Amino acid sequence: MAETLDSAWPVPTRRRTARIPYAPVVVLAMLVALVSLVPLGFIALVTYDVGWETVKTLVFRPRVGELVLSTVYLELLTIPLSIAVAVGMAWLTERTDIPFPRLWAWLAVTPLAVPAFVHSYAWVSLVPGMRGLASGVFVAVIAYFPFLYLPVAAALRRLDPAVEDAAASLGLAPTAVFFRVVLPQLRIPICGGSLLIALHLLSEYGLFAMIRFDTLATAIVDQFQSSYNSPAANMIGGVLVTCCLLLLGLEVLLRGNERYARVGSGTARPNDRRRLGRLRLPVMLLPLGLAVLTLGVPLATLCRWLWVGGLGIWTGGVAQAVLQTIVLALAGGVLATVAAFPMAWLSVRAPGRLQRVLEACHYYVGSLPGVVVALALASLTVRYLLPLYQTFAMLLAGYILLFLPRAMVGLRASIAQAPVELERAAMALGRTPGQAVRQITLRLAAPGAAAGIALVALGIVNELTATLMLSPIGVETLATRFWSLTSEIDYVAAAPYAVMMVVLSLPLTLLLHAQSKRTAGQ
Numbered sequence: 001m002a003e004t005l006d007s008a009w010p011v012p013t014r015r016r017t018a019r020i021p022y023a024p025v026v027v028l029a030m031l032v033a034l035v036s037l038v039p040l041g042f043i044a045l046v047t048y049d050v051g052w053e054t055v056k057t058l059v060f061r062p063r064v065g066e067l068v069l070s071t072v073y074l075e076l077l078t079i080p081l082s083i084a085v086a087v088g089m090a091w092l093t094e095r096t097d098i099p100f101p102r103l104w105a106w107l108a109v110t111p112l113a114v115p116a117f118v119h120s121y122a123w124v125s126l127v128p129g130m131r132g133l134a135s136g137v138f139v140a141v142i143a144y145f146p147f148l149y150l151p152v153a154a155a156l157r158r159l160d161p162a163v164e165d166a167a168a169s170l171g172l173a174p175t176a177v178f179f180r181v182v183l184p185q186l187r188i189p190i191c192g193g194s195l196l197i198a199l200h201l202l203s204e205y206g207l208f209a210m211i212r213f214d215t216l217a218t219a220i221v222d223q224f225q226s227s228y229n230s231p232a233a234n235m236i237g238g239v240l241v242t243c244c245l246l247l248l249g250l251e252v253l254l255r256g257n258e259r260y261a262r263v264g265s266g267t268a269r270p271n272d273r274r275r276l277g278r279l280r281l282p283v284m285l286l287p288l289g290l291a292v293l294t295l296g297v298p299l300a301t302l303c304r305w306l307w308v309g310g311l312g313i314w315t316g317g318v319a320q321a322v323l324q325t326i327v328l329a330l331a332g333g334v335l336a337t338v339a340a341f342p343m344a345w346l347s348v349r350a351p352g353r354l355q356r357v358l359e360a361c362h363y364y365v366g367s368l369p370g371v372v373v374a375l376a377l378a379s380l381t382v383r384y385l386l387p388l389y390q391t392f393a394m395l396l397a398g399y400i401l402l403f404l405p406r407a408m409v410g411l412r413a414s415i416a417q418a419p420v421e422l423e424r425a426a427m428a429l430g431r432t433p434g435q436a437v438r439q440i441t442l443r444l445a446a447p448g449a450a451a452g453i454a455l456v457a458l459g460i461v462n463e464l465t466a467t468l469m470l471s472p473i474g475v476e477t478l479a480t481r482f483w484s485l486t487s488e489i490d491y492v493a494a495a496p497y498a499v500m501m502v503v504l505s506l507p508l509t510l511l512l513h514a515q516s517k518r519t520a521g522q
Contacts, residue, residue, distance in 0.1 A: 026354070028342040033361035036401055039368055042376035043241055046234040058235040063219075068239065070133070071215045074201055077137045078144070079194050085141060086148035086193065087186070088286055091178075094156040097273045098280070104287040108149050111294035113509040115462040115479070116143040117206025118498045119294075122301040124210055125491050136213040140201060142294045147196045151189035159185055174274075187254075195251040202243055203369030205465045206483060216240045217465070220371045224378070224469060234379065237372045244367055302502075305495035317481065318496045325461055325477040325504070332399035333457035336407040337449050339400050344411035345441070359408075366405030373401050374469035395470045402466060403459050407452040414448025415441060454511060461504045478504075 047055055058064075092098050093105040111119075120139050124130050130139075159182065172180065205217045216236055223233035276283060306313070343362050346355050365373070377398050381389040388394050422444075426436035442449075464479045471480060482497035 025342045025346055026358075029346055029355075029358050029362075032339050032343060032404075033358045035397075036361050036365040036404065038380070039365065039373050039376040039401070040241065042380055043234070043238045043372075046231070046379070047238060050231050050235075054231065055235060058232050059239060064236065064239060067214060067216050067219050067236070068243075070213070071202065071243065073133055074136055074140070074213075074215065075198055077133070078140045078201060079197060081137065081141045082145040082148050082197055083190060083194065085145045085286075085290070086152055087183075087190070089145075089149055089290065090153040090156055092283060092287065094153050095274055096276050096283075098276065098283065098287070104291075105153065107287065107291045107295065108153075109146050110509055111143060112146045113502055113505040114143070114294070114298050115206075115464075115498075115501055115505070116140070116200075116204055117210060117464060117479075117483070118501065119143045119298060120207040120210040121482075121486055121491070121494065121498060122298040125301045125305070126297060131212045133213060135211045136208055139207055139211065140197075140204075142290070143207065144197045144200055147200070148190065148193035151193050152186055155186055155189040156182075191251050191254050195247060198247050199244060199367050199369075202240060202247070203371060203465070205371060206479075210486065216243070217369055217371050220375060221465060221468070224371075224375060233375060237375050240369055240372055244369065248364075248367060298502075302495050302499055305492045306499070309492040309495060313493050314496050316493060316496075317476070318500065321476055321478050321481045321497060322500055322504075324475060325479075325500075328395070328399070328477060329457035329460040329504075330453070332396055332403065332460045333407075333453035333455075335396055336400045336403050336456045337411065337452045340404055340407035340411055340452070341449075344408055345415055345437070347412055348415045362408055363405045365401050366403070368402075370398075370402050370463060370466040371469070374398055374466035377401075378469055390470065390472045392472060392475075395467065395472070395475075398466045398470050399456070399460050399463070402463070403456040406455040406459060409452070409455075411445060411448050411452050414445035451511065454507065458505055458507060458511075461501060 050058075089104070089108050093101045093108065098104065114122075116139070119142060123135075123139055202215075203217055204215075205221050208215050209218050209221070216239060220233050220236050220240065223236065340362065343355075343359055347359050377394050378389070381394055422440045424436075426440050461477075462479060463477075464483060467477055467480050468483065471477070476484070478497045478501045482494050482501065485491075485494035485497070
């Protein structure tokens, strides 16, 4: 009987699981990683070409020392003030019974929709005498503090209030609970946001050029505009890259290795909002004051110049600049997402030591100032690929390098949510590896790819330095057209370009705010 059953029901044979060949994808990821190393390779090549004596002459001189000191002072003053403002706003909107917390939270993020150099334009229009370090710190804080507010607010939503209750039950006053219990748990978001602001301060050109405050970035652009392949500009670029790498290392040291995850049983209860009582009205001065400084002044300034200029200022090439900006932004967004896909797919499907190195190459280039990336591409094309100098190809290549990490983040998260078993099932049913990835993974990762394209595109809308240095003759985006008009002190004609940049940037603000809420599980 057993033999009959065995013959009637044959034992299924074990089939070999279909696997996607990783080698072609690794090659593609390696090519993108090699291109992303071009800025560092360029700095090393120039240093080798000019020789150590010339390097000492160009780098170790009083002018470079002054620029480094100015940049250091800017960082040391701006970051602590930004931390204080961001943490205070996050605490008020997430942990207190302040009226209309959602409105204030949205207003705290909205300044990101206004490019930093538009903030500077608004304040210089209002106070023509704004110059120097103090003015630079002031405008930088109101322009960049949302980069800290977003991660800090998200972290406050996730903290378990039971830890604070335990500290209070041991006799600690509310102020002591905040500084000894809450603030240490915010170390990672504070370090991450501070690093982002610090890198922006290193790379920012328009904001500081408008208020006549010299930094390393402004000096590089000035040198480049006066002499296209200036060894002085290249060496200052090397100093700027060194500063970026030092900041990355400093952030790793300050972040530490402490654990911040909750390991207790059960789930954390929602955070209780603290009653402000008599302090309710006084503390309203912080969100109200920030809303006036970050949004009220720019909007009032823009409305004033639009009123003065009338309808005629909208006919001076605004439509053409909008069209060229949108075309470049969409093209750069799509190309950056395509370039990021091999690495994003590998980091999820085949993690390993080589993949981690390649992924680091993809991410590091996003920390480099746009002026350094543009300087490297411009100088290399002048030296070796002159027909490509000031072409759309080089401009788009600069955008891809600058915004590659933005595309990586959304893609990686979406691919991680697409089960690899679906790809294997598709191949088992006769699909080729390429068809399986296109028909299964790409469709499931489409929302993340769209978000990556949007983030890159909207970053390109506000990009100024690389566009100034790499754009072909006759091509003017909203940012470059705005900059050329403000350089001529024609603030009236520049207003429509600033308005359109803000309009195109608003979706980025909403996307960032939505991602912050999603990260916090709300």
